[in-house]
Amino acid sequence: MLYREAGQFKTSYAADMAIFPIRQDRIALIILLLFAFIGIPLLAHFQLWPLGSDYMLRAILIPFLILALAAIGVNILVGYCGQISLGSGAFMAIGAYSAYKFGTGVHIPLEFIGTEIKIAPLPVLPSILLGGLMSAIVGILFGMPSLRIKGLYLAVATLAAQFFFDWVFLRVKWFTNYAPSGSVNAPELSFFGYLVHSPIERYLLCLIFVTLFALIAKNLVRGNIGRQWMAIRDMDIAAELMGIRPLYAKLSAFAVSSFIVGVAGALWAFVYLGSWEPLAFSIDRSLQLLFMVIIGGLGSILGSFLGAAFILILPILLDQVPHALGVPISVETVSLLVFIVTGALICYLLIVEPHGFARLWSIAKEKLRLWPFPY
Amino acid sequence: MLRKTLAFATAASAVLSGAGIMLSAGPAMAQNEQFIPRLVYRTGAYAPNGIPFANGAADYITMLNERDGGINGIKLVMEECETGYATDKGVECYERLKGKGPTGAAYFSPLSTGITFALTEKAPGDKIPLLTTGYGRSESRNGAVFAWNFIAVGSYWTAADIAIQHIAKELGGFDKLKGKKISLVYHDSPYGKEPIAALEVRAKLNGFNFKAIPVTHPGVEQKSQWLAIRQDRPDYVLLWGWGVMNSTSIKEAAAVAYPRDKIIGVWWSGAEPDVIPAGDQAKGYKALMLQHGAGQFAVHADIEKNVYAKGQGVGKDTFGQVLYNRGLIDSLIGTEAIRTAQAKFGKKPLTGEEVRWGFENLNLTAARIKELGFEGMLAPIKFSCEDHQGADQGRVHQWDGKEWKIISDFYTADRKILDPMVAEYSAKYAAEKKITPRDCSKEK
Numbered sequence: 156m157l158y159r160e161a162g163q164f165k166t167s168y169a170a171d172m173a174i175f176p177i178r179q180d181r182i183a184l185i186i187l188l189l190f191a192f193i194g195i196p197l198l199a200h201f202q203l204w205p206l207g208s209d210y211m212l213r214a215i216l217i218p219f220l221i222l223a224l225a226a227i228g229v230n231i232l233v234g235y236c237g238q239i240s241l242g243s244g245a246f247m248a249i250g251a252y253s254a255y256k257f258g259t260g261v262h263i264p265l266e267f268i269g270t271e272i273k274i275a276p277l278p279v280l281p282s283i284l285l286g287g288l289m290s291a292i293v294g295i296l297f298g299m300p301s302l303r304i305k306g307l308y309l310a311v312a313t314l315a316a317q318f319f320f321d322w323v324f325l326r327v328k329w330f331t332n333y334a335p336s337g338s339v340n341a342p343e344l345s346f347f348g349y350l351v352h353s354p355i356e357r358y359l360l361c362l363i364f365v366t367l368f369a370l371i372a373k374n375l376v377r378g379n380i381g382r383q384w385m386a387i388r389d390m391d392i393a394a395e396l397m398g399i400r401p402l403y404a405k406l407s408a409f410a411v412s413s414f415i416v417g418v419a420g421a422l423w424a425f426v427y428l429g430s431w432e433p434l435a436f437s438i439d440r441s442l443q444l445l446f447m448v449i450i451g452g453l454g455s456i457l458g459s460f461l462g463a464a465f466i467l468i469l470p471i472l473l474d475q476v477p478h479a480l481g482v483p484i485s486v487e488t489v490s491l492l493v494f495i496v497t498g499a500l501i502c503y504l505l506i507v508e509p510h511g512f513a514r515l516w517s518i519a520k521e522k523l524r525l526w527p528f529p530y
Numbered sequence: 531m532l533r534k535t536l537a538f539a540t541a542a543s544a545v546l547s548g549a550g551i552m553l554s555a556g557p558a559m560a561q562n563e564q565f566i567p568r569l570v571y572r573t574g575a576y577a578p579n580g581i582p583f584a585n586g587a588a589d590y591i592t593m594l595n596e597r598d599g600g601i602n603g604i605k606l607v608m609e610e611c612e613t614g615y616a617t618d619k620g621v622e623c624y625e626r627l628k629g630k631g632p633t634g635a636a637y638f639s640p641l642s643t644g645i646t647f648a649l650t651e652k653a654p655g656d657k658i659p660l661l662t663t664g665y666g667r668s669e670s671r672n673g674a675v676f677a678w679n680f681i682a683v684g685s686y687w688t689a690a691d692i693a694i695q696h697i698a699k700e701l702g703g704f705d706k707l708k709g710k711k712i713s714l715v716y717h718d719s720p721y722g723k724e725p726i727a728a729l730e731v732r733a734k735l736n737g738f739n740f741k742a743i744p745v746t747h748p749g750v751e752q753k754s755q756w757l758a759i760r761q762d763r764p765d766y767v768l769l770w771g772w773g774v775m776n777s778t779s780i781k782e783a784a785a786v787a788y789p790r791d792k793i794i795g796v797w798w799s800g801a802e803p804d805v806i807p808a809g810d811q812a813k814g815y816k817a818l819m820l821q822h823g824a825g826q827f828a829v830h831a832d833i834e835k836n837v838y839a840k841g842q843g844v845g846k847d848t849f850g851q852v853l854y855n856r857g858l859i860d861s862l863i864g865t866e867a868i869r870t871a872q873a874k875f876g877k878k879p880l881t882g883e884e885v886r887w888g889f890e891n892l893n894l895t896a897a898r899i900k901e902l903g904f905e906g907m908l909a910p911i912k913f914s915c916e917d918h919q920g921a922d923q924g925r926v927h928q929w930d931g932k933e934w935k936i937i938s939d940f941y942t943a944d945r946k947i948l949d950p951m952v953a954e955y956s957a958k959y960a961a962e963k964k965i966t967p968r969d970c971s972k973e974k
Contacts, residue, residue, distance in 0.1 A: 210625045210626055214626060218618070259962070325718055325746075335668075336643070337719070337723045340651065340959070352655075427618075427621075428618070428651075429652065430650065431647075432617070432720055434644065434719060471622060475626075478609070485610075486570060486610045490614065491573060
């Protein structure tokens with residue numbers, strides 16, 4: 156009744172090709188964005204429920220946004236192009252450490268040819284974007300094997316990237332500016348002379364990045380290149396016969412995906428952690444991202460957000476339930492229960508809906524169209 | 531279709547109900563309570579070592595509440611949050627707990643070098659002290675730069691220095707160190723890497739050959755490292771492990787027949803969970819003591835009487851162990867800082883900033899330590915605005931297959947060597963973070 160597109164006529168090609176062709180969707184999205192950009196900061200500023208303390212912003216919303224961004228990146232590679240990757244954590248690490256190096260100044264002594272490469276410390280914004288770029292370049296390199304190997308074999312090749320970069324950032328001291336502990340600190344978050352410091356500002360910074368990249372990703376997957384990726388995913392030989400170059404399609408998916416994941420890694424390090432070690436981007440992170448994409452829905456931008464919310468926020472919520480209800484059980488029992496409940500929920504959801512939350516969402520929309528008079 | 535509806539409903543209700551619970555305010559706290567958050571890990575790869583420490587820290591606070599009704603009548607309320615030794619989980623716990631209680635968290639004690647590094651970035655903004663008893667950033671001793679970190683009792687650099695002093699004593703003098711080979715088997719994380727800088731300085735000074743051998747987290751795979759040691763035959767091996775890595779190291783050392791009494795562990799590698807799994811192979815293994823060792827002292831009798839007799843304790847099976855005792859000391863220093871601050875700011879719940887003043891003016895004299903029941907465990911500690919470590923001493927104990935035996939007197943780390951390092955690295959940190967060091971002469 157409310158959600159029905161009857162009477163919405165498309166009179167131009169532009170209207171026909173809009174991201175959200177249904178008017179109700181557009182209105183809902185505008186309301187959501189207004190709430191995210193204006194409502195939440197206002198609530199946080201006046202310390203109104205549910206943002207009475209900065210816990211919601213700092214411990215829930217900021218990591219959610221950053222991981223959702225990373226999940227979008229992984230979804231492009233795994234969900235749209237069908238190339239399974241277990242190396243997303245490594246690409247986040249590359250983004251983080253490259254951004255750190257660009258942000259604190261790069262110095263490569265090349266004594267054997269009597270020269271050196273020196274780059275003065277860059278501002279934060281170019282550092283983060285260059286971090287993404289470095290990640291994209293490495294992504295292309297590690298995407299090369301995908302031209303020869305497929306499926307699980309490719310997953311193993313990307314796993315190699317994960318372990319290789321874990322090792323590099325642990326052992327090559329140059330990347331950590333020779334810090335005695337191997338742990339590095341993010342530089343000040345200064346954008347065009349404006350210091351991003353409070354949780355609200357940090358949240359808005361992440362939100363801007365996520366909105367922009369989600370928009371870019373959505374448009375990419377709707378366009379020519381996205382169709383190429385999906386063709387490769389669905390059947391690479393048929394795609395090749397139709398004139399799609401696997402080299403170009405696969406490597407571009409690796410590049411775009413790694414770029415977004417790299418930017419997310421830089422944000423994770425700079426905005427969320429502030430100080431980090433390679434363990435922050437371990438294989439656990441890769442698997443976490445992959446699960447987000449699978450549970451959220453392969454091949455769906457919206458699914459990336461839903462998956463990130465489920466995987467990140469659900470355990471945190473479950474962890475607090477017994478205490479909030481005043482049930483006197485110890486923290487170790489709670490944390491084990493969280494593992495059990497989260498695992499069971501994941502299994503249950505994947506059994507009843509193998510295509511993830513994004514599919515549940517579209518079913519809900521279909522039903523809403525017919526409501527209240529289903530056939 | 532019904533199943534899909536059900537699935538959707540499950541997902542939605544899980545998220546919504548959880549959100550509702552989290553957002554609803556927790557149990558209201560009385561206005562006359564001091565909140566002490568407790569970051570613990572009772573699960574995961576490091577749980578065997580995390581549990582006794584958490585138990586000790588909790589039992590001491592419970593004891594204060596039961597025996598004295600808190601500190602000067604202010605009841606202490608604590609809440610544990612499980613971090614699993616993971617940095618991102620630790621940060622989430624910190625955000626969750628920092629604002630609880632009428633005045634917010636008194637101090638945080640994360641028991642993880644990684645979490646300490648992350649919280650070091652956040653604590654100044656929230657004005658909450660970080661108490662890191664025997665771990666954390668070694669250069670955070672410099673209170674002028676690290677205004678909120680209290681690396682109480684000893685740093686990894688202190689530990690490295692004491693270990694070398696002990697080796698020198700066993701060999702018969704510092705001049706005997708020349709040409710000797712000392713290897714460090716370390717947990718490949720900020721924790722394990724910290725001592726390297728101090729050991730390199732000592733190697734240059736005393737002329738021994740130093741080699742650092744990393745072990746990847748969590749440390750159950752060490753075959754190649756110990757094969758390298760067998761080939762290299764170092765005179766001593768220093769062990770900088772945590773959790774399951776320690777007992778694995780001892781077992782691997784036995785497998786390559788490296789004498790256990792030539793291995794010296796840091797004080798985080800010298801507790802019961804580190805040697806008991808290795809059985810007889812651990813006999814003769816030595817470790818540093820963060821002043822205290824295992825055993826029961828006057829404070830234990832108090833805990834027995836006021837906590838366990840009332841059925842309130844959590845650490846019966848770890849009672850009197852090395853890490854349990856360290857938990858007691860951790861809570862002792864934190865609560866005494868609160869007591870010191872109460873003398874200035876009044877007998878009321880205090881903010882983190884006020885508690886910091888308490889830390890900086892904390893002076894645990896020998897008489898006071900005896901009064902508190904810690905005689906025999908601790909030497910005097912005195913913090914100041916410049917010195918956030920307060921003590922430089924340590925001992926060595928040896929595992930005889932059944933219990934830890936103290937085999938040395940107190941060593942004092944050489945501040946002539948370590949202080950310039952603290953100054954250098956903290957200055958570097960200050961420059962990187964654009965921190966203007968405090969002028970301690972102007973602080974009361």
